[in-house]
Amino acid sequence: MVLCTASLEDRVPDHRVGRGGWLTAEYQMAPGSTGRRSARESARGRVQGRTQEIQRLIGRSLRAALPLNHLPEVTLTIDCEVLQADGGTRTASITGGWVALALAVETLRAQGRWTAPTRLRGISAVSAGVVDGEPRVDLPYAEDVRADVDGNFVRADCGGWIEVQATAEDGVLPRYHLDALLALSGGALDHIWALQQQALGPAWCARWLTGDAG
């Protein structure tokens, strides 16, 4: 269970001034979200490497949804608070973060500030891995820790990949397993993309299809 919010701020980081908008993401696991309490990062005084890696992935994936150069000078911040964790929280954050982003874009449209020539690109993500020699998608935590291969697959609504990541945790990843993970993820992402559209409702989808919703 991941709470995703989008916030809009009327300024951009230095490296984007004069070049359009920006999108950034932050991710945090609530200390009580896991079976064994994890220390709060603010109390440690530093953001862990795992968190940094994850929020960079979320930001990169969601920036692919937007023609940043055609946006006004705003920063969209997608916050992903993991309230209950059971595997695949980074891909759930991308999937849920995109829904929050779609709603934020509505605000920009309503304000007449979305002048991009294209619509918002749909982005969905899923985790996948090889457990006991068998490729699977959306691994729960118990399977994830003993997976031989662990991956994250992010796809656009057109079917093209945004990010493909697969890591051999134990042994190596042969080509046929990579192909299987890509195929399995593809099927799961069709389903997830349908759920994202359902969450936004038929009116939003209709507007989106006709180019009126981002």
Place this chain on the structure above:
Amino acid sequence: MVLCTASLEDRVPDHRVGRGGWLTAEYQMAPGSTGRRSARESARGRVQGRTQEIQRLIGRSLRAALPLNHLPEVTLTIDCEVLQADGGTRTASITGGWVALALAVETLRAQGRWTAPTRLRGISAVSAGVVDGEPRVDLPYAEDVRADVDGNFVRADCGGWIEVQATAEDGVLPRYHLDALLALSGGALDHIWALQQQALGPAWCARWLTGDAG
């Protein structure tokens, strides 16, 4: 809306070794919980003064619920994640944190580790203030920012106070206003204490009254 969890760890901080258990609290506002996004404390690398002040108040208030010296050497951590904020989040955290604590004590009892001679003390909290010269309880954010006096009142189930805090934000706090705030808070806390018991359910309450639930 505040998500409160209790976690149990089988060790205590250095200053409690050999002296029983310990309870500590952490509080955090999700960046998206307020109208205008607030920076994440882990990203800043330090916990703000306001947060520190609040988590010290929550910890102090909930430690009053427990005979720490009769507990085994465990640390109970109460995490309060503010998901949506509209005034009074620190007192809501105490109130909700106490419910999480009551549930955690059940675990200790079930493990035969709660050997305290007394039952868990009930703790409830409410904010109160003076707005436009009129004393009120549970101020929403819009009233809180323009209040002349701002206060937090924490009470035990026996009716004795655990913490009384009142600050004149503008002008001074005359004695009759302090008396009015204490009276108003007392009424509100009767109601809040009833809601806390309701949340735990009649079975828990029955066990608690007969000394079997902490």
Place this chain on the structure above:
Amino acid sequence: MVLCTASLEDRVPDHRVGRGGWLTAEYQMAPGSTGRRSARESARGRVQGRTQEIQRLIGRSLRAALPLNHLPEVTLTIDCEVLQADGGTRTASITGGWVALALAVETLRAQGRWTAPTRLRGISAVSAGVVDGEPRVDLPYAEDVRADVDGNFVRADCGGWIEVQATAEDGVLPRYHLDALLALSGGALDHIWALQQQALGPAWCARWLTGDAG
């Protein structure tokens, strides 16, 4: 023994630009001020929760002395260095910090920059608590650590309260003890306020009474 200084800087924090002046306070215990040396906060790289809580209380209390909106865009910083500690250092800091503030206001007046329609409000503070069932004021450290109730009382020269704080450390705080603490503190604060005026000298007091000293 607390060394209090006031410093004046010709700028305000962002949230005060265009809205007048600002006052902030910092508090620090010298590592050698206590029986057992405490670690220096700069060496730890972070300000502890207790320090944050205290400097927020000092700042809040001393801001009540000033009509901030009528000040020029200056920041007054009150630094409180605890050189020897024996209980009640936070209220001693408020009391001494106010004297430093009164002297700083003289500088503003001399520069013709104090144009507030009212004079500086007198602020005094005292600690109080219940020890062995008996309410007392200005507890030394040895009594403070075994007090059942611990409190801080900040009052304006007109007799209205600025901050009332009382915490039950052991057991609860019944209403009659709160009343006793308020009464006892009131008496002690009459004496402290006389000492503060004495520290500033009769000439300052005469100017202050006629509205010429802040």
Place this chain on the structure above:
Amino acid sequence: MVLCTASLEDRVPDHRVGRGGWLTAEYQMAPGSTGRRSARESARGRVQGRTQEIQRLIGRSLRAALPLNHLPEVTLTIDCEVLQADGGTRTASITGGWVALALAVETLRAQGRWTAPTRLRGISAVSAGVVDGEPRVDLPYAEDVRADVDGNFVRADCGGWIEVQATAEDGVLPRYHLDALLALSGGALDHIWALQQQALGPAWCARWLTGDAG
């Protein structure tokens, strides 16, 4: 130009006690390694997200070289100092770090502490991307910044993948481009693996083939 060193310490992090050895990696760009000086991370007081992401990738990739559970309780730290940067520094660090690791394993063997039933797995890495619609390997910085797709490919000596990462920076990554990047990287990695063996010299290679060099 990346300076890679391996250091051996006779202890492991807490999560590995009783479970064998551990390998970790650190990566740092010297401030003067790029055309425009970058701030030193120690001066900022925090390790950037990019650095964290990179050192996690290096560590993960090189851990795949070793049967950690069969090692004694030692920590191998691979330090990668980027002295001159021109694209692909993370994959160069993996490639060079592996050579440092192979030399460190010699020390463990010489001390009779390498009792693993298998030999050290060879690990090589290369960056690849799509520039102007054309898949390429080992992009220099000038091409990297304008690439549509950016990827990192890590492979074991047996030909199985250790990590496959591809990100669409602009547009999407169609399947045929992913296939092309995998094919191109494979060819480049054959060459890189030969260079790594050459760096270690024929004597090491002979010992390695017969199972006497890790």
Place this chain on the structure above:
Amino acid sequence: MVLCTASLEDRVPDHRVGRGGWLTAEYQMAPGSTGRRSARESARGRVQGRTQEIQRLIGRSLRAALPLNHLPEVTLTIDCEVLQADGGTRTASITGGWVALALAVETLRAQGRWTAPTRLRGISAVSAGVVDGEPRVDLPYAEDVRADVDGNFVRADCGGWIEVQATAEDGVLPRYHLDALLALSGGALDHIWALQQQALGPAWCARWLTGDAG
């Protein structure tokens, strides 16, 4: 004006375990000690380079007073709080810190834990510099900022140097100026050493001369 305290703790840092005692020093300027308020280091979250350099010099100089290897496993911490600054605070800290140290050694003797075969070595320090071409000692701040050469001279009671430091701030330091600074400092240090003995009193001095005071 520098407040110097010595604290004794019954443990030593890791690198001294089994090798005797240790001495360390900390130095801090109170924010209000200078004409223009300086930011508090705990608030910045880091100790500045200047402070680090100074506390290393104080620690190094005072460690020369003690036969550390003959001490029990205690750490002596010398804290130097600069309350009012007007040039030469680092050498004043060494001079005053030595007096605090001498008093702390009395405690060790009284406890029968000072078993060193030699007495405490006397340590005195003075600043010196070249202003307008003229060598001088103990420069006030106004002269210090425009000095061509700035130096710190630390000497033992036997007349041997503990630390000689001279820096050309503007131009170079010719040999004859270095000789002049050494000569001038020597004279000033005779006087300072007399003041240190005077501060400890004739009884202490008598005991020290006969080897009974450290």
Place this chain on the structure above:
Amino acid sequence: MVLCTASLEDRVPDHRVGRGGWLTAEYQMAPGSTGRRSARESARGRVQGRTQEIQRLIGRSLRAALPLNHLPEVTLTIDCEVLQADGGTRTASITGGWVALALAVETLRAQGRWTAPTRLRGISAVSAGVVDGEPRVDLPYAEDVRADVDGNFVRADCGGWIEVQATAEDGVLPRYHLDALLALSGGALDHIWALQQQALGPAWCARWLTGDAG
């Protein structure tokens, strides 16, 4: 072995605005540069006292090479990366850093921005100490750790001293040893200065002598 680079940035720190250029130095030991790996400072989140002390010495010494007030508003940053350490790294950094600085000044000249009326002052540095009662220069690490006296000597090409630092690590430093260290360092510095000129080449030296190379 120390890698020294100079970087030029078109802005100065606040305290130099309107007053010419600035030069600052940073120093870092690569974790693998010593026999036993040292922790990376960026990972610790703070720069150690020793590093701060060293980079202040390097900066101070190299600022003496330049008429900062006659430079344009640029900041020259000298980065010194210690790749292999064996004693005297701080003086090697000054010596090598000066060569990097000389090359950077060429860039300023080529851009017509070096309008200083004097040429770049030559700066050389060497470590020296007393080992087993015998004064020596350029101590390797093994001698440095058992030296009775440890010093750093920085000299200008005219023969005047820029910095003289000598510390008694064990016992005291008698005047005749200081004299011996100054004499020995002087001889070594003649040789080092020749090597620095050789590194820059005869063409540079010729231009420098005639005032055309800084």
